Amino acid sequence: xxxxxxxxxxxxxxxxxxxxxxxxxxxxxxxxxxxxxxxxxxxxxxxxxxxxxxxxxxxxxxxxxxxxxxxxxxxxxxxxxxxxxxxxxxxxxxxxxxxxxxxxxxxxxxxxxxxxxxxxxxxxxxxxxxxxxxxxxxxxxxxxxxxxxxxxxxxxxxxxxxxxxxxxxxxxxxxxxxxxxxxxxxxxxxxxxxxxxxxxxxxxxxxxxxxxxxxxxxxxxxxxxxxxxxxxxxxxxxxxxxxxxxxxxxxxxxxxxxxxxxxxxxxxxxxxxxxxxxxxxxxxxxx
Amino acid sequence: xxxxxxxxxxxxxxxxxxxxxxxxxxxxxxxxxxxxxxxxxxxxxxxxxxxxxxxxxxxxxxxxxxxxxxxxxxxxxxxxxxxxxxxxxxxxxxxxxxxxxxxxxxxxxxxxxxxxxxxxxxxxxxxxxxxxxxxxxxxxxxxxxxxxxxxxxxxx
Numbered sequence: 484x485x486x487x488x489x490x491x492x493x494x495x496x497x498x499x500x501x502x503x504x505x506x507x508x509x510x511x512x513x514x515x516x517x518x519x520x521x522x523x524x525x526x527x528x529x530x531x532x533x534x535x536x537x538x539x540x541x542x543x544x545x546x547x548x549x550x551x552x553x554x555x556x557x558x559x560x561x562x563x564x565x566x567x568x569x570x571x572x573x574x575x576x577x578x579x580x581x582x583x584x585x586x587x588x589x590x591x592x593x594x595x596x597x598x599x600x601x602x603x604x605x606x607x608x609x610x611x612x613x614x615x616x617x618x619x620x621x622x623x624x625x626x627x628x629x630x631x632x633x634x635x636x637x638x639x640x641x642x643x644x645x646x647x648x649x650x651x652x653x654x655x656x657x658x659x660x661x662x663x664x665x666x667x668x669x670x671x672x673x674x675x676x677x678x679x680x681x682x683x684x685x686x687x688x689x690x691x692x693x694x695x696x697x698x699x700x701x702x703x704x705x706x707x708x709x710x711x712x713x714x715x716x717x718x719x720x721x722x723x724x725x726x727x728x729x730x731x732x733x734x735x736x737x738x739x740x741x742x743x744x745x746x747x748x749x750x751x752x753x754x755x756x757x758x759x760x761x762x763x764x765x766x767x768x769x770x
Numbered sequence: 771x772x773x774x775x776x777x778x779x780x781x782x783x784x785x786x787x788x789x790x791x792x793x794x795x796x797x798x799x800x801x802x803x804x805x806x807x808x809x810x811x812x813x814x815x816x817x818x819x820x821x822x823x824x825x826x827x828x829x830x831x832x833x834x835x836x837x838x839x840x841x842x843x844x845x846x847x848x849x850x851x852x853x854x855x856x857x858x859x860x861x862x863x864x865x866x867x868x869x870x871x872x873x874x875x876x877x878x879x880x881x882x883x884x885x886x887x888x889x890x891x892x893x894x895x896x897x898x899x900x901x902x903x904x905x906x907x908x909x910x911x912x913x914x915x916x917x918x919x920x921x922x923x924x925x926x
Contacts, residue, residue: 505774522772530776537780541787545795552798557805571799590800591792599787634773639780643788646781 498709500625501530516624537630540602581759584766593755601751603631611708632701641694644758651765689761700750711735895923
């Protein structure tokens with residue numbers, strides 16, 4: 484629990500504030516020390532916590548798999564190689580199941596998405612107060628440990644996927660084919676504006692739904708952890724009420740954490756599968 | 771919670787991770803998996819071929835064994851035949867030899883008998899002559915009575 488001076492609202496607000504680096508009101512670049520300061524920085528600011536943690540987790544993913552890939556043999560696999568091979572085959576079978584065209588890029592894309600998001604989501608299982616408290620003691624005002632609960636991270640990935648969708652749509656179908664797909668169906672050329680509206684929404688919905696689904700799940704999960712953490716925070720001594728609340732916090736956070744393991748994995752999996760499906764749609768010619 | 775430039779940085783980071791994964795992770799791991807798949811397939815094919823070869827070899831060895839047995843039988847039979855032939859020939863030869871020896875011995879015996887008879891005859895004639903001369907009391911002129919003596923001898 485953070486310091487007792489916090490009210491519940493302040494506590495929640497503190498936990499939901501990213502460590503933002505940008506232009507302060509006095510014109511100097513620096514770290515925002517309050518929510519309003521961060522908000523005033525506008526678009527050209529960076530959430531250092533999101534960037535740092537996601538970079539670190541991505542590097543961990545790359546490092547583990549590279550370690551296995553470097554020493555890989557076609558002989559009897561051992562240890563880490565087993566795990567990496569299993570992961571690769573798992574992703575590969577998913578790609579083979581839903582992606583019918585030929586593209587060597589989709590499977591590694593799916594693997595990266597799955598493990599990166601999985602690791603980012605996994606940070607949600609760290610107790611909510613550990614990292615922010617630790618950071619506060621070394622003078623860092625805010626620190627959100629779950630990058631995927633920051634819409635910047637999820638939209639960042641979703642935009643990456645969206646650019647790939649656009650790129651491959653144009654590459655496979657040509658500019659005309661892609662525009663035709665957007666404008667000439669489902670109602671034929673006389674329904675062009677309606678077609679464009681429908682297909683445009685359809686297209687734009689892909690990255691937005693990808694990003695918001697992941698963000699929403701992780702944000703809600705984080706929020707519930709924070710709310711559960713508030714129960715023990717109401718500690719006022721060994722009164723029956725306080726003890727009950729404290730015990731409830733332990734039980735509830737345990738239960739929610741166990742349930743959250745499912746969400747963590749599931750959301751990573753859903754993001755991966757939807758990416759594969761979207762890529763497949765981008766590769767498919769409509770008839 | 772604001773959308774800001776973190777978004778762009780995340781997109782770039784994402785692209786880099788995907789690129790690295792594609793280049794340095796997916797390729798070697800998939801390569802190894804494919805290679806192993808091929809090795810296993812080759813191994814199975816080899817095993818199948820070896821099994822086939824083993825069957826052929828077993829069949830061939832059985833054939834060879836049967837042939838060898840047949841040959842052995844033939845050899846034994848011909849050996850037995852030859853042995854009995856040799857024995858027959860030896861028997862015949864022995865019989866011929868025996869016959870020869872017997873006839874030789876017989877001839878010798880005849881000769882001996884003849885010679886003994888001759889000797890006896892001459893001795894008898896001499897005894898007869900001596901007896902006659904004693905009876906007559908005088909010497910018989912052997913020459914004069916030679917023809918008589920010879921006649922006597924031949925009569926004995």
